[in-house]
Amino acid sequence: MLPKLTNLTLQMCNLPPPVISSVSLLNSSKSLVHVDLNKNSLDSSIFQWLPGSIGQMSNLVDLDLSENKLSGRIPESIGQMSNLAYLHLSENKLSGRIPESIGQMSNLVYLQLLENKLSERIPESIGQMSNLEIMDLGMNSFEGVISETHFSKLSKLRFLDLSSNSLVLNFSFDWVPPFQLLEIRLGSCKMGPYFPKWLRNQKSYDWLDISDAGISDTIPTWFWDLRNGIVLKDLSRNQIRGNLRSELACDFLNVSWNQLEGPIPSILSHVSLLDLSNNKFSGLASLLCTSTTEKSDLEYLDLSSNHVSGDLPDCWINFDTLIFLDLSNNFLSGKIPTTMGYLFGIETLKLNNNRFVGELPSQLKNCTMLTLVDVGENKLSGLIPEWLGENLLNLAIIILRSNQFYRSIPPQLCHLTHLQILDLSMNNISGTIPKCLHNWTTLAQKGTSTLTMRHSSLFREYVDEEYVTWKGVRSKYKNTLGLVKSIDLSCNKLSGEIPTEITSLVGLVSLNLSRNRLTGQIPSRIGNLQELDSLDLSRNQINGRIPTSLSRIYRIGYLDLSQNNLSGKIPIGTQLQTFDSAYGGNPLLCGEPLPRTCSEEGKGPGQSVLVNEDDKDGLITQGFYISMGLGFAVGFWGVCGTLLLNKSCRYTYLNFLNFLNDWLYVKVEIIRQRIINK
Numbered sequence: 001m002l003p004k005l006t007n008l009t010l011q012m013c014n015l016p017p018p019v020i021s022s023v024s025l026l027n028s029s030k031s032l033v034h035v036d037l038n039k040n041s042l043d044s045s046i047f048q049w050l051p052g053s054i055g056q057m058s059n060l061v062d063l064d065l066s067e068n069k070l071s072g073r074i075p076e077s078i079g080q081m082s083n084l085a086y087l088h089l090s091e092n093k094l095s096g097r098i099p100e101s102i103g104q105m106s107n108l109v110y111l112q113l114l115e116n117k118l119s120e121r122i123p124e125s126i127g128q129m130s131n132l133e134i135m136d137l138g139m140n141s142f143e144g145v146i147s148e149t150h151f152s153k154l155s156k157l158r159f160l161d162l163s164s165n166s167l168v169l170n171f172s173f174d175w176v177p178p179f180q181l182l183e184i185r186l187g188s189c190k191m192g193p194y195f196p197k198w199l200r201n202q203k204s205y206d207w208l209d210i211s212d213a214g215i216s217d218t219i220p221t222w223f224w225d226l227r228n229g230i231v232l233k234d235l236s237r238n239q240i241r242g243n244l245r246s247e248l249a250c251d252f253l254n255v256s257w258n259q260l261e262g263p264i265p266s267i268l269s270h271v272s273l274l275d276l277s278n279n280k281f282s283g284l285a286s287l288l289c290t291s292t293t294e295k296s297d298l299e300y301l302d303l304s305s306n307h308v309s310g311d312l313p314d315c316w317i318n319f320d321t322l323i324f325l326d327l328s329n330n331f332l333s334g335k336i337p338t339t340m341g342y343l344f345g346i347e348t349l350k351l352n353n354n355r356f357v358g359e360l361p362s363q364l365k366n367c368t369m370l371t372l373v374d375v376g377e378n379k380l381s382g383l384i385p386e387w388l389g390e391n392l393l394n395l396a397i398i399i400l401r402s403n404q405f406y407r408s409i410p411p412q413l414c415h416l417t418h419l420q421i422l423d424l425s426m427n428n429i430s431g432t433i434p435k436c437l438h439n440w441t442t443l444a445q446k447g448t449s450t451l452t453m454r455h456s457s458l459f460r461e462y463v464d465e466e467y468v469t470w471k472g473v474r475s476k477y478k479n480t481l482g483l484v485k486s487i488d489l490s491c492n493k494l495s496g497e498i499p500t501e502i503t504s505l506v507g508l509v510s511l512n513l514s515r516n517r518l519t520g521q522i523p524s525r526i527g528n529l530q531e532l533d534s535l536d537l538s539r540n541q542i543n544g545r546i547p548t549s550l551s552r553i554y555r556i557g558y559l560d561l562s563q564n565n566l567s568g569k570i571p572i573g574t575q576l577q578t579f580d581s582a583y584g585g586n587p588l589l590c591g592e593p594l595p596r597t598c599s600e601e602g603k604g605p606g607q608s609v610l611v612n613e614d615d616k617d618g619l620i621t622q623g624f625y626i627s628m629g630l631g632f633a634v635g636f637w638g639v640c641g642t643l644l645l646n647k648s649c650r651y652t653y654l655n656f657l658n659f660l661n662d663w664l665y666v667k668v669e670i671i672r673q674r675i676i677n678k
Helices: 026-031 044-048 076-080 100-104 124-128 197-201 266-270 338-342 362-366 411-415 435-439 500-504 548-552 622-645 647-677
Strands: 007-009 034-036 062-064 086-088 093-096 110-112 117-120 134-136 141-146 159-161 166-169 183-185 207-209 232-234 241-243 252-254 259-262 273-275 300-302 309-311 324-326 331-335 348-350 355-358 372-374 379-383 397-399 404-407 421-423 428-431 454-456 461-463 466-470 473-477 486-488 493-497 510-512 517-519 534-536 558-560 565-569 588-590
Touching (some): 100 124, 338 362, 421 466, 435 500
Parallel strands (some): 034 062, 093 117, 117 141, 183 207, 241 259, 273 300, 324 348, 331 355, 348 372, 372 397, 379 404, 428 493, 486 510, 493 517
């Protein structure tokens, strides 16, 4: 109805799927130049006129349908849009192959099909699009071989993204590309085993991602010479060997999961994001202590799982921009440097699985942005600091496991309302479990607002990952870390009762209090923990009965109550009878799945009769039977004992019985005679 309409922009309007006939926009289709309908709820019915009426859309230059709900195949007729320069169909659910006709779109400059479900082979006809500058096909399910033919006429190509597909790049050894790329994104595209030589001809790029490319080679000399202000280099998840040179420095450098070794060049301290994890690096001081005055730009440093040893340099005063630091799984020793207290912006600190000794430095209380602290599996000692709960109020994850901390758990930890994971296992902690733990409001809420724990940096968001012991197995959680709500106080010397306040933590998924000296009974309201998937209270001195409410936790997948002093019948529940080994070492427990029954027939020599606590009559208890037996004994001997021991009482009693017998005889005889006379 609008024959002169040229620009149609309805971006982010929450448009529903259209109810449109193939001719309803026929008039406007002839004049349309720019169509932007991205970030709506449109489905593939939009193709009834776009590009269902493509033959009429001779003036269309820009079509943006990205971030909608388009599904199905891209129409073959799309090749008829001869004047189209910009095609945006990313972040939909399009499937199938790219039409061969796409090669006919000779004016196309921008092709964006990122993050769909497109599959099969990428057509070679794409190499005929001589004006193409941006080819963004990443995060799909493409497969097959990419050859030189796919780029034969793409002399203007500047941006290439084929990442996160199952493609093999097969170029001849001496191939010289017709283009000069600015961004090269080829993560997961196989191009090994040798380092891709065609990159030598690319002189202008500032972004290089050849991660997970199947490269098993040393970095060639010519690669070090490509010093052109590169923003990002990602060579991770290959088998690249050799040493690291300072020429590789850039704003974002990721060489993780390779076989690089030797010292770390000091110039790398000027990068913003540095991931060197899972290699064989051995030197650290040169990276950290290049200058006592020069500030570092480093925001993210991951040196985990290397061969770094010795004392940690005390040079952290110049790293106040650091957000993420992971030095775990190395051979670092000595004390944790006090200058780490200058990491005012630090949010994640992981020093676990090293050989650190001494106490946690009190200067860390200045790092008020911390959300994750993991210093587990070291040789740290001393008291658990009170300032953890007084100053670091953003803490969500605290892991101090497998150290030598002693004394009691400070009640100040109850101030940590965001606490989600607390692991103090395998220490020498004594005392009782604080009753104030109901103040952990995050643990007292079911579910989570996000699956991941993310942090923002200059170039990207990064996601925390952490190892958590769950169901007796230590596993890594990353994309689902936000779902893990866990308390592990196992393998300590805790005493006293399990506080009833723990039953208010209804978001708990895993609770492990095993291998302590806990006494008393299991809280009767344990069934309130409906999210509980793993419960381990084994190897304590807990007594009494198993609460019937435990049978109402339908999600529980791991249960261990063994080696305690529990008694009575195991409650009948959907899950409880499936844990065959969960009740061993409790000789007074009975009922399924144990072989001991809870009836008189199941009573062994010297074994007390165990009473079913599920009896509906509340009076029929073990005390009832004891009272009944005592009453019978007192009554019997009170009468019969007197007659046997007292002669006069015995004569009087027998005379009474004789009199009663004569009286009854006379009465019966009188009644009989009356009946006869009638």
